[in-house]
Every structure is written in structure tokens, then in C-alpha cells.
Amino acid sequence: MNLNLLTSYIVLAFLPLGKTLLASTGLAPEVTDLNAADISFEKEKGIPYLKKPFITRKPRDRNDQLTVGELGKDGGKKEKILHYVRKLAEPADSPKHGKTDSLLVAYKDKLIFESYFRRGRANYPHYQMSITKSYTAYAIGRAIQLGHLSMEDLHKPVVSFLREIKTNQLAKGADKITLHQAMQMRSGIRLPKKKIGNFMQKPNLLRGQGQARAYLQFTEDLPVLPNSSFQPFKYQAADTVFTMQVLESIVPGSAEGFIRDELLKPMGILNYGWQEDLSGFPKSAAGSSLRSRDMIKMGLLTLHQGKWKGKQHLPKDFVKRATSPLVQTNEENFYGYFWWSQTREINGKKYPIIQGRGAGGQFIFVFPSLDLVVAATAHNKGMGRMLKELPEALTQAF
Numbered sequence: 040m041n042l043n044l045l046t047s048y049i050v051l052a053f054l055p056l057g058k059t060l061l062a063s064t065g066l067a068p069e070v071t072d073l074n075a076a077d078i079s080f081e082k083e084k085g086i087p088y089l090k091k092p093f094i095t096r097k098p099r100d101r102n103d104q105l106t107v108g109e110l111g112k113d114g115g116k117k118e119k120i121l122h123y124v125r126k127l128a129e130p131a132d133s134p135k136h137g138k139t140d141s142l143l144v145a146y147k148d149k150l151i152f153e154s155y156f157r158r159g160r161a162n163y164p165h166y167q168m169s170i171t172k173s174y175t176a177y178a179i180g181r182a183i184q185l186g187h188l189s190m191e192d193l194h195k196p197v198v199s200f201l202r203e204i205k206t207n208q209l210a211k212g213a214d215k216i217t218l219h220q221a222m223q224m225r226s227g228i229r230l231p232k233k234k235i236g237n238f239m240q241k242p243n244l245l246r247g248q249g250q251a252r253a254y255l256q257f258t259e260d261l262p263v264l265p266n267s268s269f270q271p272f273k274y275q276a277a278d279t280v281f282t283m284q285v286l287e288s289i290v291p292g293s294a295e296g297f298i299r300d301e302l303l304k305p306m307g308i309l310n311y312g313w314q315e316d317l318s319g320f321p322k323s324a325a326g327s328s329l330r331s332r333d334m335i336k337m338g339l340l341t342l343h344q345g346k347w348k349g350k351q352h353l354p355k356d357f358v359k360r361a362t363s364p365l366v367q368t369n370e371e372n373f374y375g376y377f378w379w380s381q382t383r384e385i386n387g388k389k390y391p392i393i394q395g396r397g398a399g400g401q402f403i404f405v406f407p408s409l410d411l412v413v414a415a416t417a418h419n420k421g422m423g424r425m426l427k428e429l430p431e432a433l434t435q436a437f
Contacts, residue, residue: 083166083418086158092128093161094121098143098153101161104307104348105332108149115146119436123429128156136423139400140165141331145412146437150335158418164311164328165416170397171327172279172377174302174337176222176361178286178294179376180345180353181302187289190356193219200285203248204255212261218285220269221278222376223366227261227270228254228277242317250318251284272366272374279323279377280316287320294320306340306347308333325397331414334395338403338412341378341393362393362405383430390434400425409437 096110096117111117124142131137140159144152155161167174182188198204198214206214216226238244238253245253254277261270287294290301295313298321303311312328313321321327329337340346341362345353357376364373364380373380379394395403400417402425413433417423 083158086160086163088157089155089159092154092156093159094124094128094154096121096152098150101332103332105145105150105335106148108146108151110144110151113146113149113151114437115144115151116436119432120144120152123432123436124152124154127154135420136400136417138418138423139425140416140418141414143331143335143414144433145335145339147410148339150332153332155331159331159416161332162310162330164330164333165401166312166399167327167329167401168325168397168399170334170395170401170403171323171325173395173403174298174327174329175279175282175286175321175323176377177337177340177353178298178302179218179222179282180357180361182286182290182297183357184345184351184354185301187291188285190354193217193222197221197251197281197285198255200288201248201251202288204252208252209255210258210260212263213255213258215261216255216281218282221281222361223269223374224272224274224278225269225366226278226281227258228275229259229273230254230257230277231259245317246319248284248288248318250316251281254280269366272368274368276324280318282377283316283320283323284318287318303333305352306333306336308336331416334401334403334414334416335412337395338405338414341403341405342407342410342412383434385431385434388434390430392430394426396422396426398422402426402429404429404433406430406434406437409434411437 098107100107110120127139127142138157140157141155143150179188183190194217196214197216197218198206212227220226237257264270283294286297290297298313308329310330311333314326316322340352341358344355345351345358361376362378362380363375365375367373371381379396380392382389382391390406390408393405393407398421400415400419400423402415404413411433413429415425415429417425
């Protein structure tokens, strides 16, 4: 997969090692545990901690399609933000959290604050867990924008795009699953653990569309739900696999090349990594690596409903649907097309927040009512505290 890790902070021997490790498919973690540590994640453990945090209120123009500004002068209360960031820079008070690597803030289309701690590097693409799903959704959006797919096609069965899969080989109801369902984690796929071993030991059978076939064939039969087109929400890798497999089948060339040339390159995202799945296609549940500044771009793209630098990069209707509260997952969280959303009440005011989330602490926060985008990376265990603490700290600064 594309990997151009230009890192001046890491010893030269590190990059060849990374390239070798990235060739691994990571079969067991991908199939059995969505949150299992990936090889690329393990590789990042070799990056030495910064001796001192790097914090700037006036980010440098890197000619990367981001407009830069200055905290305070272009918005934001310096004291409140710096108070929060200094707390992030303090030594971790727990082995599970307090290990933030970067925090960047864009306000009214300008990057006005940039900070790096511990393993954070300005030019190093930080490994992304489940937030990779959000980027995968946008690859589908880009395909729609370019005419390879339509919004109506999202309601067609996934198997209608996967010509190598014969429907008579599938579990009952599996041939009815649509992208609209899958991108909400409501495909209904339920893979019994005892059946995982049937194909886990034969990775050659999972190449190409074989990976999607395995999920569709070995799942439990999907229950018929009267007067409902949706199965219950279940956060899992299978639904993202279907999405990437459809992308591979509809775009010219390959999904890898499409993501590189059509989704990322027009936004100036050139220095990134994206691992290969068992299928040979790009991973979709986890496995991408993006710079923090490029995560800000994804947030700005979301804020402007698919527009990038004045051009419609993704369809407005698609972005609106992807970031809408299509399904409620618990008391305060909602899910769209691989994007999260919630409304937080802070000091008597309600703030809608769109979020890309990744285990370990990879986050994109979009505050539409404030014209504010925040990106963060970390290497915590689990999600850490930022989901709760950052909105309270940052909304008061703007």
C-alpha cells in the first residue's frame, strides 16, 4: 500500500523495518478482534518521546493546502486553550490515559494552533484505528461525486456489485444487505466463533471477494424483521469490509489507487499509509495512518459538507447523511455512515458535535455551530478521556 513516511525524527533504520512489517496481513486480529493491536501500531512504540512538548500559537505554512493563522489574533482564548494543552502535556497519571501525542485546532478555516507531545511528529502519519472507517465512508462519497455510484445505489444489495459471489452459497437473508445498512453497522452479520476457524487457517480463500463471501456465507441466518429494513446495530469489521469491497468493484483501477489519486491527493494528503487487508484491498476497519494536519483537512471537509477549497469534493447530501444521527447507539451517541455524532450541553448551551473516533485516542471533532475543527492523536488504552473533556474545554475557548 502507499507508504511515504518522511520522518526526520526517527533513525533511518526505522523506516525499512516499518515497510517490512506493513507487508503482514494480520489475519487473526482483523477477523476476530476489531481492536487488536495492529503491526503498524506496534511499530509506533519505537518512536522516542519528545524531550519537550512542541506548542505553537502560530502554525507554520507547510504548503499543504492548509491556511494558517494565529491563536488569539484569529480567534480563540489563548489562556483557556493553553491551560488545557499544558494539562495534556503533563506526565500520564494512569497507564490507560494521559498519553496524547498531538492536538491541532482550526477555526474559521485557519489552522491556528498546533502541538505535539510524546510520539507526536508533524510529518509522521499517526496510526489510525476505527477512524479509518470514517475515511472509508468518504471514499464511497468520492466515488458518488465522480459518478461511479449513486445515492440510490446505496440501497442496492452489496452482492449486486460483487459479481464473483453466488447468492445460492450465502446464508439466508445475506443477499439482501445494502451499503446503506452496512455503513450504519446494521447489516445483521453475526459470525459464530466456531466458524471463524473454517477460513482463518486458509487466507488464500479470502483473497479478493472471498473475504466478503466468507462473512456472507458463514454468518448466522439473518432474522426477518417485519416492517423494518434494519438489523440491530453491532459495531464490527464485517460491515466495513463490504464497503471497501464494493469500492474496489466500482471504481476504475483499484480501490487503493482511487483512494490515493481521487480522495486524498486532491486535498494535498500525500504522506500517509494504508495497510492491505486479507483480500488484497485496503483495510477498512482500521489500518490507515494520517498526519494530524491531514486529519484537520478531513474535519474541514466535513464542516463544509464535502467542499474542499471551494470545490465539491464529496456530495453534500452524502456528507449530510454520513454525519447524521441515523441510529442511536446509547443514551448520548449516534451513528451515521461510519461517523459518530452527539449533542453536548455545556454551560447551558447545546453544541452538536460530529466525530471520527479511533481506539487509542485518534479523534476528529467538528463543531458546526462554532466553525471549529479539532484533531488529536494519542496512544492510550481504550478511548481515553478526551471524548468527555475536550468539548468542555474547547467550547469555552470559542
